Amino acid sequence: MAGPPRVVARARSAVRAHLAARLELLADDTGAGHLAPRVLVGVSGGADSLALLATTAWVAHRMGLETEALIIDHALQEDSAAVAGRAAETCRRLGAQAAEIRRVQVRTDGPGGIENAARAARQQVFAQRLEETGALALLLGHTLDDQAEQVLMGLARGGGPRALAGIPPVRGPVLRPFLGAARDETTALRRADTEEICRLHDADWWEDPMNADPALLRSRVRGTVLPLLREQLGEQIDENLARAAALIGPDVEHLDAEARDQLEALRRDGGELREERDLLLLDVHALAAAPGVLRTRILRDASRLAEAAAGTPSDKSLLRRQVLAADALVVSWHGQAGVPLPGRIEVARRDGLLVWRRADP
Ligand SMILES: Nc1ncnc2c1ncn2[C@@H]1O[C@H](COP(=O)(O)OP(=O)(O)OP(=O)(O)O)[C@@H](O)[C@H]1O
Structure with missing residues (x-):
């Protein structure tokens, strides 16, 4: 008897590997017993997430797990409720035991643009639903194409190792099986693969109109920059960008x-x-003994802790010049005034200590 089409088999093997690894990890932590035998799949109605849902429903069922599709309606288009309703129907037909629709309000005038506001709203619902259901994991449909776009955008923005490490395939309970197993980009799926899987399941997908909006960097990278790079640098450019993320990812995580x-x-x-005014103190000599790659990371993490302690969290991350100025306090400079940081705090040097404190009013 012929097996499933190759692309379906590859997708199943990616999802199986991710779920098995998650179960194994939880068994080691003896946490699996507290969790419901359910997995959540974030479904936008696009080809990537519908293919993931179909694949997960098949694999999970055979592992004794239920699948719930979680559809977030950002209410950004007039027909968004209808799109969400159709996606839920498709998910049930593709084997999901449950399909939840959550409608969220997205600020369209926020500082990071609609895309970021929608992502933040989505992440909040994901976390909430994981908590409510006690599910084992939440699966998302990012593909190798998303990874390549992410790496390129990170480079274009002048990002560091974290940006170049791209989208993590596993972060706690959030799994992205189509990015490949264990940071192996050769087992990742392409966007075209997910479209093929949808066609094999006779599932219609939705094309997000924002993907074609040239005002968004991602749309330009997807629609103009990557096609040009493929033409000029070769068809393997997407795989190579994803490989860069796969190679640097473990170093960055370590x-x-x-x-x-x-x-x-x-x-x-x-x-x-x-x-x-003090929020956090570190011994400056001990800090100076750490290698530069660790010092800058420690300074970033400490600043985030201090910001939280001040109760004035900002959504800004530290600028490179702030990190360099803080590092200069550690390695070379004694009498300098405080370095202002996001969240109305500053870092300064005092009596052999590096001190994070509330900024002078
Ligand atoms: N409205 C939605 N409801 C539920 N899940 C979604 C929704 N939008 C996106 N997702 C999930 O996120 C995956 C990636 O989607 P997309 O590429 O549009 O998001 P992104 O903005 O690039 O990702 P991220 O959320 O990581 O920033 C989808 O395959 C799907 O699993």
């Missing part, structure tokens, strides 16, 4: 984890807060 551990240790030895 350094980030190391920096978190070192910050924890430095905080333990950091002494008591002395002034009312």
Whole structure:
């Protein structure tokens, strides 16, 4: 008997590998027993997420798991409720035991644009639904094409290693099986593969009109820049960009984890807060002993902690010049005034300590 088409088999194997790894991890942590035998799939109605839903429903069923489609209606077009309703119907036909539609309000005039506001709203619902259902995992349909676009946009914006590491295939309970198993981009699926899977399932998908909006960087990268790069640099450019992310990803994750551990240790030895404005103190000599790649990460993480401690969290990350100025306080400079940071705080040097404190009013 002939097996499933090759593309379907590849998709199933990617989803199976991700779910099996998640179950194994939870079994080690003895956390699996507390979780419902359910997986969530974020479905936009696009080809990538419908293909993922169909694949997951098939695989999960055979692993004794239920599949719930989670559809977020951003209410950004007039027909958005109808699009969400049709997607839910398709998901049930493709084997989902449940299909949840959540309507969210998205600010259209926010600082990061509609795209970022929609993403933030989506992530909030994802986290909430994971909590409500106690599901094992939430699966998202990002493909190798999304990864290539992400890396290119990161480079274009002058991003560092984190930007070049692209979209993580696994982050806690959030899994992106179509990015490939264990950072192996050769097992990733292309957007065209997901369209083929949808056609094989006779499932109509929705094309997001925002994808064609030239005002958005992502649309220009997808519609103009990558086609040109394929023509000029070769058809393998998407795979090569995704490979760069796969190669750098583990290095970045390792350094980030190391920096978190070192910050924890430095905080333990950091002494008591002395002034009312103080938020966080670190021993400057201990910090100076860390290599530069860790120091800059520790400074970023510490600044985020201090911002949270101040109760004035901003959605801005540290600028490169702020990191360099803070690092200069550590390695070379003693009497300099505080370096202003996001969230109305600053970092300064005082008595052998690096001090994060509320900024002078
Ligand atoms: N409205 C939605 N409802 C539920 N899931 C969604 C929705 N939009 C996107 N997703 C999920 O996110 C995946 C990626 O979608 P898309 O590429 O449009 O988002 P993105 O903005 O690039 O991603 P991210 O959310 O990571 O920034 C989809 O395959 C789907 O799993």
